[in-house]
């Protein structure tokens with residue numbers, strides 16, 4: 128089931144106030160990222176979320192009327208009321224989820240409103256941080272860097288070929304109460320503008336440290352820096368004051384082929400597009416970041432793993448690590464995914480990019496390690512483990528030491 132989040136607006140009876148007010152900016156975009164899941168209908172009154180019950184009573188009593196036509200569901204028939212608690216991450220019965228297989232992009236013409244915050248520009252303090260301090264260890268100074276400046280100086284990797292000003296993804300969000308009610312995903316040519324969440328790639332072995340506690344109302348994820356008053360701000364300073372952090376370590380990917388291989392991580396939390404690149408030249412080995420389950424992003428209370436897309440041999444980073452059109456088995460249509468996560472142990476998997484494609488990869492992948500719980504490899508298009516072979520995938524736990532995904 129595919130859907131878009133629905134934010135309905137109620138206005139007080141008789142005053143058919145326009146839903147969009149001054150201080151808002153309209154964005155017209157082609158792509159809307161949607162996520163499979165239950166549809167949640169939310170009701171908004173004067174910028175605040177109110178329960179279906181209140182809506183139902185308000186309508187019955189004649190105190191409220193629909194501002195934008197009738198809703199898709201009758202508020203008097205649903206017992207579902209959404210609360211912010213529902214989406215507050217908690218440490219919990221951890222379960223691995225495949226983060227992006229449920230993501231799709233629909234092509235629609237959408238008009239959405241992004242709240243424009245006050246144009247007050249915070250005074251730049253030149254003493255707060257070293258003006259030239261740079262690199263992965265540099266503390267990112269809130270409110271100093273223009274939204275139009277990609278923060279390469281703080282270790283983020285600029286992806287110019289995406290046409291997003293170096294960002295790995297940009298989300299124009301509408302925030303209602305404590306939730307993001309709608310997300311418009313930027314397309315080539317767009318930029319990091321007021322109110323947007325601007326996400327970025329980190330080098331191999333590192334991962335983005337910033338995503339806001341305010342997440343999508345219907346389970347969509349949001350990540351990156353926030354553009355506010357024309358300047359960039361960290362969104363998760365409690366986790367790190369730098370832009371990039373390391374994972375738990377000990378996992379690498381090695382390309383023994385004679386051709387280049389592009390491995391691309393899902394930009395998650397964020398657009399969930401596979402835009403975070405690892406470019407492996409023939410013979411190269413690089414770190415594969417394994418997020419720490421205890422501290423990295425949790426989706427609805429569940430620990431998440433990193434998901435990587437493996438493109439066929441010879442596909443460039445530029446072609447492989449962005450959204451594809453389905454005409455070739457590259458990008459989000461790449462045949463194989465690698466899942467890498469830590470949750471009471473390090474877990475590594477290889478699986479088919481299903482249901483997107485049944486296409487086979489043109490090389491083999493084997494998980495090698497000092498001390499693995501079993502075996503797991505993808506050979507001649509089949510997944511083979513100690514317990515036999517199958518078409519969907521295999522997983523091993525790293526009991527101790529290091530592990531490598533070897534391409535051969």
Ligand SMILES: *[C@@H]1O[C@H](CO)[C@@H](O)[C@H](O)[C@H]1NC(C)=O
Pocket residue numbers: 517518519520521522
């Ligand atoms: C195939 O492997 C996957 C991943 O390990 C597993 O979830 C599934 O149960 C297996 N299917 C069969 C038929 O063995």
Ligand SMILES: *[C@@H]1O[C@H](CO)[C@@H](O)[C@H](O)[C@H]1NC(C)=O
Pocket residue numbers: 498526527
């Ligand atoms: C493998 O790891 C387990 C769990 O950490 C440990 O008990 C075992 O001794 C290790 N085996 C080897 C051969 O290192």
